Amino acid sequence: MRHNFLAAILIAIIVGCASVSSPTGGIKDEIPPELLSAKPKDQSVNFKGKEITLFFSEWMKVEQLNQELIITPRTNIEYKHNLKKQEFTLTFDEPLDDSTTYTLNFRKALKDITEGNLWENPRISFSTGPYLDSMEVSGNVQDIFTRVNLKDYTIGLYNPAYDTSNLRQGEPLYFTTTDENGYFNIRNIKRGNYLLFGFKDANNNLINNPASEPYTFYADTLHLTDSIAPITLHSYKINEDTLKLSKSSPTGKDFKLNFNKGLSSYQIIPLSDTVKLPIYAMLESEAKDLRIFKENFPSIAFNTDSVSLQVVATDSLGMSRIDTVHAKFRESKVTNEAIKVLDKPKTDLVSGQQKFKIRFNKPVHQINYDSIYIALDDSLVIDIDSSQVSLSDNRHLLEIKTEILQAQIDTIVARTKAIAAEQKQKANAQKDSLNADSSSVSSDSIANIKSTSDSLNIERDSIDTNKKDKLINKGKTKSKSNNQGKALQTTNKAGANLTSGNRSSSSSQSQSKQQNFTPNLYFGKAAIVGIESDSLAQQSYNITFLDLTKHGIIQGKILNANSNFIIELTDEKYKVIDTIYNHSEYTFRYVKPGKYKIRVIIDENGNAKWDSGNPLTFKQPEQIIFLEELLTVKANWELIDKNIDLNPQENSGNTAEESEDKDVDKVDNNE
The missing domain is CATH 2.60.40.1220 (Immunoglobulin-like)
Known part of the structure; x- marks a missing residue:
């Protein structure tokens, strides 16, 4: 019995030692699998078989072969595949075409079974004839507006002899996809003439849908009789379907x-x-x-x-x-959304002519001008009348034109600074008083002080509640009947009425409000009435007067301009911040501190906007040229000599290295 028990233990130990399990811990395998042999060999000729065999250095797995494997030139011959440990076999149902150079690009289909490491350079080329085709096309694909490299783009070469040889109808003879860096390379191409198209093939049908898939194309026929330089393609998306x-x-x-x-x-x-x-x-x-x-x-x-x-x-x-x-039309209980503001007006202002643009969600039927005004402070109000207001053709966009003078701005800014200084002085005096009082209070008086403080807190809460109610009600209605308060009335250059005096009946109340007043563009309730007789709720937009010392300036020149052009200042995400049209010496003022890019649109047809091309007629889109440098704007500083050469043969923009010693000059705001 004892011997049987010991035997069972020994068997269990032996079985435990012999069991296979995945190793734990250790260094992760990051070594890609190696192709040890191939039949036919890469770059071999006179291949007559129907079976391709690849033998790797480790066990492999295959994933999504039908999507990942690209065979060029394009063939409709069906195939099957088989994988046994390290050996992968691809078998064609029919013989391959004679005297043809084939390239099989497996992309991400084959990887090792342990860590999923991809086979590097996953393609082989061979010829069914006595020689290999040796032409090659390479390059990269970028977004035309951002210069960001675009991955997973299908790049195809088409035979120009056929009318349907384009990205919308035909099938490419040779094709590949861009890598993570937007790079593409098509090798072993037969000598001849080709058209080059590229597109984001979302549904993998090798046909471009312009309504949903961005695209790119090369403007000329490629004559592949010798090596050519790498090609840069610029992609964009625009729905070219016929309007229906x-x-x-x-x-x-x-x-x-x-x-x-x-x-x-x-x-x-x-x-x-x-x-x-x-x-x-x-x-x-x-x-x-x-x-x-x-x-x-x-x-x-x-x-x-x-x-x-x-x-x-x-x-x-x-x-x-x-x-x-x-x-x-039919009767319905369904009600539409009430009129509201979709795009708020820009209210960061400098002196001079002002344009406030406000877009609504539905057409404007009526404007009540007596409920719209600009309050610069309690003593200076700009009334808005019909001569200063215009509506777009579809009556969705309202524009107010008026003028705010530098003297008015200076007065308001000076008053604001004086009020802030006075409040700071009072706060410091109160703090000093409290410190002095606290140092003279004896320990025996603490209980009495606490009792008095509690009583004062109750009284203060009552006062604050009343004050809060007054602030909430402040500005809700504009007194148009108080003509006595309008002590002085003039007209500015834009035709606006400037009212000096108080719109409230109490001068003491005006002095109280003045300390907390913020300039604003004001729309009273029902100032705007929509097409469905619905009224806009009260709107008030605070106005800020820009201070040059808190902003930066960007200056430069546009060189070798042979047509109209548009200069765009964008942020890092390529959102357009400001635009200048046709100024060879440009200046962007009042630029907030941050990082920016500059690009120039070559406006060939002079319509002040970028226009797309046509891949079916090979008309290229309007060119966009970038200043390569990422600009860092600081407060009270100026970036100079940010020049852009529009000559496409020579332009490369200013690099960061070229601009390093031209970086910044401090602004003299007294000039």
């Missing part, structure tokens, strides 16, 4: 038109003399839907009558179409 009216139907109480792509503008023309202009409408859902309001047609009965309208719609490419629709 997809659907028109009643929606709620209104009538809606749905287009297949976004509109940049529209015009609605009534085909009946009984319908008055303007006709109120609004764009919705990425500007694809055009809503026409029932309020335009008070005489049209619900459910029975209709009105004939001609709709002229224009897309972002400037292509227009004209449709005649018969709008019919």
Whole structure:
């Protein structure tokens, strides 16, 4: 019995030692698998078989072979694959074409089984004839607006002999995809002429859908008879589909038109003399839907009558179409969203002519000008009248033009600084008084002080509550009837009424408010009335007067300009901060401290915007040239000599090294 027990223990130990398990700990395997042999060998000729065999240095696994394996030139021959430990086999169902150089690029399909390390340089090339084709095309793909390198782009070479040889219809003879750095390389290409296209192939069908997939193209035919320099391609996305009216139907109480792509503008023309202009409408859902309001047609009965309208719609490419629709309306309990502000006005100001632009979510029907004004302080108010206000054609965008003079700004800034200094002086005096009092208080009086403090806190809370109520109510209504308070009235250059005096009936209240007053652009309740007779809620936008000492300046020159151009100042994420048009010596003023980039659009057609190209006619998009340097702006400093050469043959922008000794000069704000 004892011997049997010992035997069982020995068997258990032997079995335990023999069991296979994954090692724990140790150094992670980061060594890529090595291709030990291949049949046919890479760069071999006269291959006549149908089977490709690869033998690796370690056990392998295969993933998504149908998506990852690229065979060029493109072939429709079906294949099967098999993997046994270290040996991978690819078998074609039919013989390969004779006298053809093939390249098999496995990309990310083959990796080791332990850590998933990829096979480096995962491609082999061979010829079914006596020689290898040796032409090669390489380069990189960048976003045209940011110069960011773009990965996973399909890059294809097409035969120009066919009408369908393009990214929208044909199939590339040779193709590959860009790597993590946007780099591509197509090797072993047959000598000849080719067209080069690239696109983000989201659905892996080797066809570009311009409505959803960005693309790029080379403007000329590639004549591959000798080696060529690497090519840089610039990609962008723009919907080039022909503009179409997809659907028109009643929606709620209104009538809606749905287009297949976004509109940049529209015009609605009534085909009946009984319908008055303007006709109120609004764009919705990425500007694809055009809503026409029932309020335009008070005489049209619900459910029975209709009105004939001609709709002229224009897309972002400037292509227009004209449709005649018969709008019919139905009763509905569905209510539309009330009118509100979508884009707030920019209120960081410097002296001079001011433009406040405010965009609403629906058309503006009526403006009550007596409820709109600019309050610079309690004694200086700019009244806004109809001569200073304009509406865009679709009545969504309201623009106020007026003038604020430097003398007014200086007065307000000086008063603000004086109030701040006075408050600081009072605070310091109060602090010194409290310190003096506390040093003279005996320990026997602490209890009495605490009792008095509690009593004072109760009284203070009561006072603060009353003061808070007054501040909440402050500015909610503008007194237009208090003519006695308007002691002095003048007119500025923009035609605005400047009122010196108090809009409140109490001068002592004015002195109290003055200490906490902030300049603002004010819209009273119902200052704006929407198409559906809905009123805008009260709006107030604080105005800030920019101080040059807290900002920076960027200056430079545009060299070798042979056409119109647009200079754009952007942040690090390429959001446009400021724009200058056609100034060969440019200056960006009042730039907030931060990091910025500058790019220049070559505006060939002079329409003051960037225009895309056409890959089917090989018309290139308007060129964008970058200042390569990332600019660091500091307060009270000036960046100078940030010059950009628009000659495409010589331009490379200023590099950081070239600009290092031209970095910054301090601003003299007294000049």
